[in-house]
Amino acid sequence: MRTSDVDILIVPGWSSSGPDHWQSRWERTLKTARRVEQDDWFAPEREAWVGRIIDATVASNRPVVLVAHSLGVAAVAHVAERIPKGFLSGAFLVAPADVENASAWPDTEGLSLDGTASGFAPLPKKAFPFPSVMIASSNDAYCSLDRANALAEAWGSTLVEAGDVGHVNSASGHGPWPDGVLRFGAFLRTLEA
Structure with missing residues (x-):
């Protein structure tokens, strides 16, 4: 598959994704x-977030x-438990947030997500009914590489270790992220039409 063959639904995390x-x-x-x-x-609410993703997929x-x-x-993991097989062709998962250990997260923009993230815990541990790849950093403050590996294994995701690249966001220097574009293209080529 190519980008022109699919609807790409962008699923940001807490605070959405800024312009860069x-x-x-x-x-x-x-x-x-x-x-x-x-x-x-x-103030993310798990049921609302999951519902919006499912609605956008079905539409x-x-x-x-x-x-x-x-x-x-984390929201996609909850979607995977609910959406019937065949509705999603795949998921490209980047810098997962370990919501079960949110108390260890740093404050972001002066705010703590500990209580907010608890609505997403516990994370489902079943294999997704669609292919997925997870890009994880070895120095992400929101999820250790060991934890990302355990999640990828539980979900049946292919884990790609990206090295010491932080949380793969603007703050870690990932605005354009050309390597991500290449990895996403490679992932799309593995999907069936």
Whole structure:
């Protein structure tokens, strides 16, 4: 598959993705990409987030590939438990947020997500009914590489260790993220039409 063959649903994490974040850039440059909007990006509610992702998937006319970051990855894990097989063609998961250990997260923009993230815990541990790849960093403050590996194994995701690249967001220098574009293209080529 190519980007023109699929509907790319961008699933940001907490606080959405700012204008310089790679997800926002992909949304602007990939013609078939659109963001799954949420009512409240700063006080996420699991059921609302999951419902919005499912609604956007069902409303799509082409095969759907989710592109999730951080807390968006946790939301996709909950979607995978509920959505019937065949509705999603795949998921590209970047820098998962370990919501079960949110008390160890640093404050972001002066705010703590500990209580907010608890609504997403515990994370499902069943294999996804669609192919997925997870990009994880060895020095991500929101999820250790060991934990990312355990999640990828439980979900049946292919884990790609990206090295010491932080949380793969604007703050870690991943605005354009050309390596991510290449990895995403390679992932799409593995999917069946």
